[in-house]
Amino acid sequence: MDRRTFLKASAMSATATALSVSSFAPLVDAEENTDVKFDEVFDVIVVGSGIAGTTSAITAAEHGNKVLVVDKMNIFGGTSLVSGLNFSCVGSDEQKAQGIKDSPELMAEDMRKVSDDYGDPELALTVARTTERFYHFLKDRGIVFKQFKQLGGHSVARAVWAGGGAYVIRPLHDYIQKNLSDRLTMRKRCKVDDIVFKDGRAIGLKVRENYYFNFDDPEHDDETNKTGKVKYIGARKGIVFASGGYCRDKKLLGAESDILAGTNSDANPGARSGTLKMLMKHGAQAVNLSLFRLAYPIPTEDLMWGMLINPEGKRFVNEFGNRNTIGMTILKEKKKFDGKAPLLIYDQTGADNFHDKQRFTLSMEAKNGYEGTMYKLDTLEEVAKFFEYEPKILKKAVDDYNAAIDSGVDKEFGKDFTQMNGAALKKAPFYAMRLTPKCTYTPGGVRITKEAQMINSQTGELFEGLFAAGEVTGGVHGAMRLTACSMPDCGSFGLISGDNVSAMKPIDL
Template sequence: MTTSALKRRSFLQGSLLAAAVIGSTPAVAAEAAKPKFDESFDVIVVGSGIAGTMAALSAADKGANVLMIEKMSRLGGTSRISGLNFACVGSPAQKAKGVKDTSEQLASDMYKVSGNMGDYEKALEMAKNTARAEAFMTQRGVKWDGRLLKLGGHSQPRVLVSEGDGAGLLNALWTYMKGLKNVTVRTHVKADEVLFNDKGVAVGVKVREKYFFDTPETDDNENKTGVEKRIEAKKGVIFATGGYARDKAFRSSEVPFLAGVATTTNPGATAGALKILVNAGAQPMHLSLFRFAYPLPTEDMIWGMMVDPATGRRFINEGLTRNALAQAVLLKRLQNGDKKPFIIYDEKSLGKFHNLNRVQRSLNGLNGIDGTMVKYDNLSELCKAFGADPKVVEDELVKYNAMITEGKDAQFDKPLERSGRKVEALDLKGPLFAMVINPRLNYTPGGIRTDLQGRAIALKDGKPIEGLYVVGEASGGLHGQERMTGCSMPECAVFGMIAGESAAQRKSI
């Protein structure tokens, strides 16, 4: 017996989290004697960012006939516009510099940052496979720019940066993929449903081809474009569909204050795929968590002084974690009439940034929403641009400089050293540099619970759903309250690779 549809359950008060109480299982279509498919592949990969691309390549490498589909008009999702910093244990760069690092250290670092909500075993599995993923990508054309960074939360220098950031890395892998005869890639194809056989094994996907994305606000519920098709996956279905940062209605139903937060993620980053997977019986988790990002690295906020434009006063420890910074900034905006705080640097402090490329992009106006940093000849000119009282701001800067010179931030207890570099007083003579601080919701930690192979875990009994994998940002549970910098890329690359290998090695249905 087979299934062509999934039994849909209602959600308590409209929340996916309520699915943990009521459950959801695939339905068996008793009237169907055998699945009817329009096409057949060994492995279907839904999504084409780094997780999907690695899944497709690794499955193909094991001999599988692979279909990779993307609902948007171009490949890459949010990965294409990301920096994709890659935390890697045992890379050639670490070996060349004699860095002593272990998988256990990386996993422990991640767990510390997670607020005791992360998955240590999954982090360890990721860490153990980072060098293998690096070699896999390098062998397929990815190039690294030679830097080996020690970013916030990391106990060792281990973060690699690809040439050309996310677009450069993906273009290299896609160029390699074009030479493979056993990988088919299609855009404008939207997955609508996971198809199961009578044993509860995922055997395919119902899709719409010639689908054209509309807007994040209405697309999942109202967009009916495309031609329906049923495609068989004889070995496995891998969802690598990313997060839901663009889905304002969904994210704010979980966390109300996220309703008006900006995001620069791919417009297609909605909760549609997550809902498909929950309807397929998979367990969602950590949907009420969030992770903010900024045009400039969070680690480099520490070199400047942040100001509330309404009062002209410093109001925060600039060395806080990204989520703590974001919540303080958003609270301040609620209190001051929604005026965006700004941060002040001088030339010397800009030189301390760990990523000077992003500084230059900001100075050139290429860093997206509220991502432009402006150079000012003097403090008066700067304050006028941000609507702050120059006398008050100057008084704050003088007090700030005195504390920094004395070696202790008596006001907010900001740490005065990071990665071997010391925070220094700002030169009030100018030139000065400033930009608004507007947190972006560029990553959603919540998603589908998975095992170490990337298999989706069933809500009903806590067991893996055979044939169904979820990888990258579409999965949940690894990072907990806060994802450590440089760890999204290895999660996507490693578990995409593992899921592709696992699916390709399964027996055909």
């Protein structure tokens, strides 16, 4: 299935109910029902409880609104809860303490350099300009940043880190309970099925409460899971969709690129395309669905210090290349070798060169997710034995690699050895791991403006009362998302959507 077929099928497969039909909906022929009786009414409804949704909800509540957060899963936090959440920020206290000169324009340009000029550069600049506000938003609500980092792809050091997603999401949810419980309600196991419109404005949601995600058959959950009790919830001001991406949706990923259907993911099991399809049914413009972002347990920028070899003991790629090019090449190699992943090896100098020592340490401590463990071995013979390579074959691969480094020219793959900073495979001990790319982020989603408003694909106009933030959106990052730029994207548009949904004139429901 190609993208055009997917878009058409998505719109046609989602049959509109009498209570939730938009005049904007492509390929959907029905009328609005203006006689909906809501079971509950709030000022603002936020769909999703990850960093984007949580930020938007807190912002809207602190503007004085009665807010409801709904999440279909049985645990709050979405993929944010298990993500590293490195945060690229312009103007942090850490930057200022070190006298680092930075600007939103420089950060946006760093993002553009890896985007292949897909997406909207104004959205990236909006993110960069909002990072300092988001930084103080987090600190003022109890988030403590533990490390300050210079990460690959960034012109200057600008990444702060709180210790991982749990160290951001949980304090924010604790803050809600302690300070906003009178006006911010959070409801798990509440799945959104549709949007209620009146006179072209989004005024509520059709949901199912007490819904149970089908962990036994997640691929078909959206199509076959009928659990939960239907309710209609009104929104006097508007609705913010912060429902995340679709990197667990192998059917959609495979429709864009067959080989992606074989990728794994550490994302939330509910990271699928059901909500995206529903929004598209109502006319939301989807962009960049054919793009993808592969990632690794260690930073892509730190692959360069090592050597990748396939199960036959042969190099097959430039380790200093594009993350998706490397990842797709690895997936093809795995397919050739019955699913067996290639081996990544570093020497001590290579390990010392890592940009992100925190993630290196997590891998060494077996705390870096599925297939994310790295092993320290004293000799190449031990590496060969541990990973079941013929010692002579492994030694030849290493000798050839070292000889190429000594010559200064990588005739096979064009790796720039001038950037290696002394790294080769000469200085024991050695560090090695099986390397498999994962799809942990999807750049595609609904198109938004700088004000976080959704755009109607049929008219090019804005949907009244509909906003979006975070990974459910597309167009911010383009072909590649720069390391540590998902967190500022989610936070910035979480703040912006919270502000702008609050500014909507309420309607009487």
